[in-house]
Amino acid sequence: MDRGRxxxxxxxxxxxxxxxxxxxxxxxxxxxxxxxxxxxxxxxxFAAYAVSFFTIGIxxxxxxxxxxNFTAVDRPLLFLNLLLLxxxxxxxxxxxxxxxxxxxxxxxxxxxxxxxxxxLLGMSLAFGTLFWWSIRHRYLAIPLTSxxxxxxxxxxxxxxxxxxxxIGVAYLSAPASLLVSALVGLYYMFEHTPTSGSEPxxxxxxxxxxxxxxxxxxxx
Amino acid sequence: MDRGRxxxxxxxxxxxxxxxxxxxxxxxxxxxxxxxxxxxxxxxxFAAYAVSFFTIGIxxxxxxxxxxNFTAVDRPLLFLNLLLLxxxxxxxxxxxxxxxxxxxxxxxxxxxxxxxxxxLLGMSLAFGTLFWWSIRHRYLAIPLTSxxxxxxxxxxxxxxxxxxxxIGVAYLSAPASLLVSALVGLYYMFEHTPTSGSEPxxxxxxxxxxxxxxxxxxxx
Amino acid sequence: MDRGRxxxxxxxxxxxxxxxxxxxxxxxxxxxxxxxxxxxxxxxxFAAYAVSFFTIGIxxxxxxxxxxNFTAVDRPLLFLNLLLLxxxxxxxxxxxxxxxxxxxxxxxxxxxxxxxxxxLLGMSLAFGTLFWWSIRHRYLAIPLTSxxxxxxxxxxxxxxxxxxxxIGVAYLSAPASLLVSALVGLYYMFEHTPTSGSEPxxxxxxxxxxxxxxxxxxxx
Amino acid sequence: MDRGRxxxxxxxxxxxxxxxxxxxxxxxxxxxxxxxxxxxxxxxxFAAYAVSFFTIGIxxxxxxxxxxNFTAVDRPLLFLNLLLLxxxxxxxxxxxxxxxxxxxxxxxxxxxxxxxxxxLLGMSLAFGTLFWWSIRHRYLAIPLTSxxxxxxxxxxxxxxxxxxxxIGVAYLSAPASLLVSALVGLYYMFEHTPTSGSEPxxxxxxxxxxxxxxxxxxxx
Numbered sequence: 001m002d003r004g005r006x007x008x009x010x011x012x013x014x015x016x017x018x019x020x021x022x023x024x025x026x027x028x029x030x031x032x033x034x035x036x037x038x039x040x041x042x043x044x045x046f047a048a049y050a051v052s053f054f055t056i057g058i059x060x061x062x063x064x065x066x067x068x069n070f071t072a073v074d075r076p077l078l079f080l081n082l083l084l085l086x087x088x089x090x091x092x093x094x095x096x097x098x099x100x101x102x103x104x105x106x107x108x109x110x111x112x113x114x115x116x117x118x119x120l121l122g123m124s125l126a127f128g129t130l131f132w133w134s135i136r137h138r139y140l141a142i143p144l145t146s147x148x149x150x151x152x153x154x155x156x157x158x159x160x161x162x163x164x165x166x167i168g169v170a171y172l173s174a175p176a177s178l179l180v181s182a183l184v185g186l187y188y189m190f191e192h193t194p195t196s197g198s199e200p201x202x203x204x205x206x207x208x209x210x211x212x213x214x215x216x217x218x219x220x
Numbered sequence: 221m222d223r224g225r226x227x228x229x230x231x232x233x234x235x236x237x238x239x240x241x242x243x244x245x246x247x248x249x250x251x252x253x254x255x256x257x258x259x260x261x262x263x264x265x266f267a268a269y270a271v272s273f274f275t276i277g278i279x280x281x282x283x284x285x286x287x288x289n290f291t292a293v294d295r296p297l298l299f300l301n302l303l304l305l306x307x308x309x310x311x312x313x314x315x316x317x318x319x320x321x322x323x324x325x326x327x328x329x330x331x332x333x334x335x336x337x338x339x340l341l342g343m344s345l346a347f348g349t350l351f352w353w354s355i356r357h358r359y360l361a362i363p364l365t366s367x368x369x370x371x372x373x374x375x376x377x378x379x380x381x382x383x384x385x386x387i388g389v390a391y392l393s394a395p396a397s398l399l400v401s402a403l404v405g406l407y408y409m410f411e412h413t414p415t416s417g418s419e420p421x422x423x424x425x426x427x428x429x430x431x432x433x434x435x436x437x438x439x440x
Numbered sequence: 441m442d443r444g445r446x447x448x449x450x451x452x453x454x455x456x457x458x459x460x461x462x463x464x465x466x467x468x469x470x471x472x473x474x475x476x477x478x479x480x481x482x483x484x485x486f487a488a489y490a491v492s493f494f495t496i497g498i499x500x501x502x503x504x505x506x507x508x509n510f511t512a513v514d515r516p517l518l519f520l521n522l523l524l525l526x527x528x529x530x531x532x533x534x535x536x537x538x539x540x541x542x543x544x545x546x547x548x549x550x551x552x553x554x555x556x557x558x559x560l561l562g563m564s565l566a567f568g569t570l571f572w573w574s575i576r577h578r579y580l581a582i583p584l585t586s587x588x589x590x591x592x593x594x595x596x597x598x599x600x601x602x603x604x605x606x607i608g609v610a611y612l613s614a615p616a617s618l619l620v621s622a623l624v625g626l627y628y629m630f631e632h633t634p635t636s637g638s639e640p641x642x643x644x645x646x647x648x649x650x651x652x653x654x655x656x657x658x659x660x
Numbered sequence: 661m662d663r664g665r666x667x668x669x670x671x672x673x674x675x676x677x678x679x680x681x682x683x684x685x686x687x688x689x690x691x692x693x694x695x696x697x698x699x700x701x702x703x704x705x706f707a708a709y710a711v712s713f714f715t716i717g718i719x720x721x722x723x724x725x726x727x728x729n730f731t732a733v734d735r736p737l738l739f740l741n742l743l744l745l746x747x748x749x750x751x752x753x754x755x756x757x758x759x760x761x762x763x764x765x766x767x768x769x770x771x772x773x774x775x776x777x778x779x780l781l782g783m784s785l786a787f788g789t790l791f792w793w794s795i796r797h798r799y800l801a802i803p804l805t806s807x808x809x810x811x812x813x814x815x816x817x818x819x820x821x822x823x824x825x826x827i828g829v830a831y832l833s834a835p836a837s838l839l840v841s842a843l844v845g846l847y848y849m850f851e852h853t854p855t856s857g858s859e860p861x862x863x864x865x866x867x868x869x870x871x872x873x874x875x876x877x878x879x880x
Contacts (some may be wrong), residue, residue: 005504008228011229016237016676021238089458089493090632100470111475239673246756250760250763277746457679460679532682541690544691550693
């Protein structure tokens with residue numbers, strides 16, 4: 001199956017991007033104050049690390065669920081996937097920048113948070129486009145009904161609105177916007193209630209999971 | 221089989237995390253004293269590098285043995301796996317911090333060692349939960365007997381107690397706690413005596429290895 | 441199939457190289473001027489990041505399309521692939537160097553851009569050699585007609601000439617040469633008109649794509 | 661086949677280690693002298709980068725050829741493989757250290773080169789042990805004749821002697837020892853004349869290659 005290498009390359013990029021986040025956890029060498037104080041003053045790095053880690057992780061789970069339904073992969077799909085990966089790879093930069101300016105607490109913290117939320121929004125939009133393309137060109141092994149596709153598009157809208165709202169929140173308070181990202185992540189981690197329509201009976205195993213499109217659409 | 225991408229992503233994260241450890245081996249540029257002296261004074265970095273490398277390696281071997289018995293992968297399992305990877309990815313940070321403070325030898329070395337042992341304990345607990353979930357939801361191709369499951373849980377308890385004890389040791393002596401981690405790793409590297417119960421006849425090849433749960437459980 | 445590990449290793453290298461690009465996006469810690477100004481003055485880093493990301497991405501797509509037609513992999517092919525990966529891995533260094541000197545704007549910017557374009561040319565030549573070797577030794581599942589092979593070689597020539605021209609442009613203007621690279625990338629992203637000859641009927645799915653060699657040859 | 665994940669994890673580690681080499685290519689920011697002079701004075705970094713890249717690449721090719729003959733993977737084999745990866749992961753550190761001290765040209769350059777050659781020797785010995793274990797426990801799909809196994813062991817001996825000799829050379833001249841490593845790499849890149857004994861007829865495709873053990877043994 002041709003989608004194998006798409007998955008392998010994407011998994012590699014997801015894995016490297018999620019692991020590179022740890023580089024920005026570094027605290028100063030000993031001799032710049034007590035370790036306890038250093039750790040406390042670096043809380044934005046730790047909080048941003050955890051939020052970015054689980055956000056990339058959730059996107060990977062959803063990517064996994066979407067792509068394993070693909071029956072074919074064409075050239076535009078490869079490039080849409082590349083666009084998604086572009087935003088994923090940019091997350092460690094956005095995370096480090098936001099954490100540094102949150103720690104600093106100066107007037108630029110909101111702008112740094114806007115950049116972070118903007119990268120997450122870009123990732124969400126790219127994921128939505130990848131999903132929309134795969135429906136439109138009928139690449140999913142289990143096609144969606146019109147109703148299910150509409151539900152999916154509405155959920156995408158909600159997910160993207162949440163990230164857009166976080167950009168607005170960032171202007172008011174950078175830490176609050178980080179909290180919004182964490183809550184969006186938490187919501188989509190637990191949001192897996194089966195939905196109506198063309199859904200198979202459903203069970204506990206992955207084999208009988210509902211098609212990715214219906215469950216995963218808004219998480220991006 | 222659906223577990224393929226879980227393995228591919230996990231392998232990627234394990235591979236990147238284990239390789240990123242090398243970044244913290246860096247010694248100062250020439251001109252800051254003789255190379256021999258530099259290497260000698262950086263012994264905590266080398267020791268911590270070796271311990272962390274083999275600890276991640278052992279966890280990978282055990283993860284490999286556990287996951288290849290999975291007959292299905294559900295959403296909670298993906299997130300439990302993500303939690304395990306979260307601690308794995310944090311190891312290079314914990315390793316570098318502990319090594320830097322061990323080298324410094326100041327009053328903060330115990331706290332740095334506590335953080336390191338805490339990350340290892342978190343990894344061990346996450347692995348245990350992943351194992352427990354896979355038993356409870358009957359995802360293993362070769363189910364465990366109640367007796368074998370009990371043995372496995374006892375071994376988990378011992379493994380987690382060892383890491384918890386290392387946290388205590390760290391308060392007394394940071395280098396001693398690193399030694400404890402090394403010994404735990406060594407023990408589980410050689411600890412592969414077959415155990416009682418539902419065990420197949422056993423042989424030298426992987427195909428006839430006992431189910432992962434019984435052999436691997438406490439290593440996490 | 442023996443080409444599986446060639447793909448896995450190559451995918452790993454592509455994935456790490458494309459993700460390492462993000463390390464050079466780092467801007468100075470807070471306190472060195474307003475964040476907006478920092479971002480604006482770092483435009484060469486962002487532009488070079490985007491160009492290098494999509495250039496590596498396109499090469500990956502083309503590598504993917506070429507290699508999945510391989511019916512066998514011999515030792516020279518493994519080493520030609522290694523040569524291609526050598527240039528791919530060097531891209532993050534070339535990107536960071538060019539971006540730093542473009543930002544500096546001094547007399548060395550053209551030389552830095554020449555190095556960048558030289559690495560891209562090396563990658564393009566290595567990809568061409570890999571392709572040529574696979575035709576000559578008949579490793580493609582769908583062999584090319586002589587006419588198609590000739591067309592492919594001409595396209596390779598054009599692609600390599602474009603990168604060689606970019607080296608010339610770099611001596612005149614470093615930013616202009618970056619623009620050339622971006623345009624070459626854009627062109628090959630959209631350049632997928634089917635060509636003459638031994639082409640199968642073609643459709644939208646990857647399974648019925650024309651053989652990689654005819655479509656991908658000049659992109660390297 | 662159980663060896664799949666051994667390959668996937670190893671490929672990941674090889675891919676990350678080979679790509680991390682690029683991090684040490686970094687030259688100083690603009691303003692520390694002309695770029696041309698910087699590049700010239702950093703020749704040890706570029707030379708060491710190329711030698712280490714192709715050494716890891718050759719080891720990967722040989723690892724690939726050895727492991728695809730495995731019919732089973734046991735726990736000791738996983739740990740021997742881990743030991744090999746330990747030395748592979750250490751190569752970027754050894755490369756950077758040697759390059760820095762070669763550039764410095766001080767009295768510590770020989771020691772730095774000894775460390776580099778020592779890591780390569782460690783890798784070679786670990787590869788030899790992995791090979792020896794796989795023969796002894798009859799894990800190869802195409803078993804070796806006693807004569808072929810003897811030839812293989814002799815070649816291992818030669819390979820390890822070459823790296824041991826390079827350690828001696830390093831004490832006399834650090835650059836000369838780097839040249840020795842480059843020549844060893846070049847030799848094994850081209851050394852693929854079929855050998856006597858249990859060899860299949862041989863052809864150009866990978867499928868008819870002689871078993872890895874006979875051709876690859878000494879390269880480690």
